[in-house]
Amino acid sequence: MNQLDILKQFSTIVADTSDIESICEYQPQDATTNPSLILQAVNTDINQKFIDQAVQYAKKKGGLLKDQIINASDKILVDLGIEILKHIPGYISSEVDARLSFNTEQCILKAQKLIDLYEESGISRNRVLIKLAATWECIKAAEELIKNNIFCNLTLLFSFAQARACAESKVFLISPFVGRIYDWYVAQNLLSKSFVGKDPGVISVCKIYDYYKQHNYKTIIMAASFRNIQQILYLSGCDKLTISPILLKQLQSYPGKIERQLKLPNILLSSPNSLSEDEFRWEHNQDAMAVQKLSEGIRNFGKDQMDLEKILSKRI
Template sequence: MNQLDALKKFTTVVADTSDIESICKYNPEDATTNPSLILQAVNSSINNHFIDKAVKYAKKKGGLYKDQIINASDKILVDLGIEILKYIPGYISSEVDARLSFSTEKCILKAKKIINLYEEQGISRSRILIKLAATWECIKAAAELKKDNILCNLTLLFSFAQARVCAEAAVFLISPFVGRIYDWYVSQKLISESSVEKDPGVMSVCKIYDYYKKYNYKTIIMGASFRNIQQILDLSGCDRLTISPILLKELESNNKCLERKLIPPTTFLTPPMPLSQEEFRWEHNQDAMAVQKLSEGIRNFAKDQLSLEKIISKKI
């Protein structure tokens, strides 16, 4: 048995790609996208029809020029999601514009718009995860959206404070970014690039996993952003792992024994009192890596969103 098949016995494998060919090849349960992956997809000539269809939709809908660009962008996001859903049995994660990450109200409105676009084409909201950056405002938005049976994937998660507040808000799923945490520690020369022991990204997810399971929180943990298969192997047993096609291929071609590393307890403790907003902001602020990587992630996703909108604007 190869390591990919072995991993699937302990962990739900999610494809971190918008590439249909890769999804068909590795048969993941779910798939997740982000603005960077959407931009890659639309830059491929084989996906030109998604842009043309979205522009046609936006023009028919009308409104101001800037509104047409946004409507076309949302349409591409949903149409790509619908295409991916043809090849997976589970969820597709579709991301809210990162520029809305500090407004609970705007995130809620955008999430409902995305869900409506899916439902207009016959896709149930039960197959969609709305991706939001793990800011205080987005976590609160996720809690409100859950009341309307809209489930969320809280992404760009780097600090334990973010993870704790997500669990306390009973959000559906979190995506702690293993590789980006690792990158920061390497860039600060706090660990060497060749180091495989005590990987700070892996240790972060292990801490979250132990905490969630100890207190019996139901929020799903989906490790993300991997740099090598060792990080994946060290997290075997995590609820879910979202993995790029390159690393899926490496796992599939490797037949070495895979041992489950994360195992839930059989007894549980009473959860502590939830963090207040002030406590959350202070705890998160104490983690320099998390502060830097969260803001950087939001900026980069916003940059890719703008690049997508520039492509659309030329068509409109």
């Protein structure tokens, strides 16, 4: 057996890609997308049909140009998700416009719109995770959405405060970003690229896993954003692992034994009091890495969304 086969015994494997060929090759349970991956997908010739469909849909809906662009963008996101769902048995994660990350009400409305588009095409909401940045506003949006059986994936998660707030709000799933934490420590010259061992990104997920399991939180932990195979292997046993095709290929090509690293605790602890908004903001603010990486992630996803809209604007 190769390492990917063995890893699937300990963790649910999720493909971090919009590429159908890769999904078919590695046969993950779920798949995740983000604005960067959607932008990459629509820039390939094979996916031009999704732009055509989206433009036709937007024109039929009518309205102001800006409204047509938004409708086309939402349609592409959902149509790509539907195509991916044909090749996986589990969930597709579809991300809300990052520019809404500080507006709870708008995130709720956008999530409901995306779910409506999926359901109009015959896809149950039980197969879709709405991705939101792990800001306070988005966490509160997810808390409301789950009351209507709309499940969320809180992404761009870097601080322990974000993880606590998500669990206390009964968020369905979180995506702590291992690789981007690692990147920050390397950029700050606090860690060398040749470092071998449990780096700060891995340690962060281990801490969250132990805390969630000790307090019996039901929120699923899906470690994300890996830079190398070793980070993945150190987190074997995590609920889910979302992995890029290049690292899936490496895991599939390597034979050898691996062991489960993350294990359930023997003793459960009582849950602490929930974080208030001001406590959350203070605790998150104390982590310079998390503040910078969350802000950067929202900005970059927002830029990719605007680049997609520029493409659609020219076509509409």
